[in-house]
Amino acid sequence: MITLAMDIGGTKLAAALVDSALQIIARREIPTPASQTPDALEAALRDLVTPLWPQAQQFAIASTGIIQHGVLTSINPSNLGGLSHFPLVDVLTTLTGLPGVALNDAQAAALAEYQQMPPAIRDMVFITVSTGVGGGVIQSGRLVTGSGGLTGHCGHTLADPNGPRCGCGRVGCVEAIASGRGIAAAAEGDLAGLDAKAIFAHAARGHEQAVALVERSARTLARLIADLKALTDCQRVVIGGSIGLADGYLPRVQSYLAQEPSAYQTELSSARHQGNAGLLGAALWAQGNLS
Numbered sequence: 355m356i357t358l359a360m361d362i363g364g365t366k367l368a369a370a371l372v373d374s375a376l377q378i379i380a381r382r383e384i385p386t387p388a389s390q391t392p393d394a395l396e397a398a399l400r401d402l403v404t405p406l407w408p409q410a411q412q413f414a415i416a417s418t419g420i421i422q423h424g425v426l427t428s429i430n431p432s433n434l435g436g437l438s439h440f441p442l443v444d445v446l447t448t449l450t451g452l453p454g455v456a457l458n459d460a461q462a463a464a465l466a467e468y469q470q471m472p473p474a475i476r477d478m479v480f481i482t483v484s485t486g487v488g489g490g491v492i493q494s495g496r497l498v499t500g501s502g503g504l505t506g507h508c509g510h511t512l513a514d515p516n517g518p519r520c521g522c523g524r525v526g527c528v529e530a531i532a533s534g535r536g537i538a539a540a541a542e543g544d545l546a547g548l549d550a551k552a553i554f555a556h557a558a559r560g561h562e563q564a565v566a567l568v569e570r571s572a573r574t575l576a577r578l579i580a581d582l583k584a585l586t587d588c589q590r591v592v593i594g595g596s597i598g599l600a601d602g603y604l605p606r607v608q609s610y611l612a613q614e615p616s617a618y619q620t621e622l623s624s625a626r627h628q629g630n631a632g633l634l635g636a637a638l639w640a641q642g643n644l645s
């Protein structure tokens with residue numbers, strides 16, 4: 355059984371043919387269209403998958419946003435250039451004639467990471483810290499997506515009621531503080547206007563404000579992890595994303611988590627899959643829900 359897996363993100367669209375053993379046998383990637391209207395996204399997806407889908411028997415989509423009954427709804431429309439509603443599964447079914455499923459990209463990544471866990475781990479949470487903050491929850495060995503597709507959107511839990519406004523409409527979300535965009539937005543003086551990558555480079559050289567911004571992100575994430583432990587009793591939290599995997603970030607999170615009461619502490623590890631987690635997780639979801 356060959357699955358056509360797709361990963362829809364704010365900067366790129368990826369597609370791959372994935373076999374039953376979860377090996378990627380072909381892969382393509384294009385930039386997310388600058389004009390993010392439904393028509394532009396549909397045209398880009400058609401270009402992306404046309405060389406691949408004739409070899410597939412089913413499709414699976416991992417996408418940013420909330421995925422409910424195969425429809426994409428954006429929780430933070432700025433992550434997809436204002437695109438707020440898109441019938442993913444219907445569009446791909448019409449295009450390919452294949453059966454398919456869709457789920458949130460961080461939920462898919464959680465599933466892919468969970469495949470790597472020792473069997474004793476039954477409850478796990480995956481958190482991605484990148485442009486935004488997302489997550490996926492595994493409970494009793496199964497991915498929980500929720501009746502509305504919202505489970506795991508931990509970036510939109512409250513970190514600071516006096517914090518900055520988040521793109522989702524709430525004030526003081528974890529994402530507004532800990533994410534790359536949140537770090538960059540809080541930069542002042544000589545760091546104003548720099549992106550998170552540049553701010554991390556300054557922090558590595560000991561720049562005082564840059565270190566403080568990175569520490570603020572790591573502290574916020576550690577508190578989120580303690581909350582998630584209280585909510586889900588997770589045995590392991592896996593951290594991914596460009597910020598989450600940045601040099602020195604995980605040890606900082608670990609040291610803040612160590613300051614919490616022991617009941618709220620849990621094992622931390624770095625994500626293994628990186629760039630292909632969404633594709634592989636989506637293919638796994640299709641294997642479990644379609645095949």
Ligand SMILES: [Zn+2]
Nearest residue numbers: 510520522527
């Ligand atoms: Zn939010």
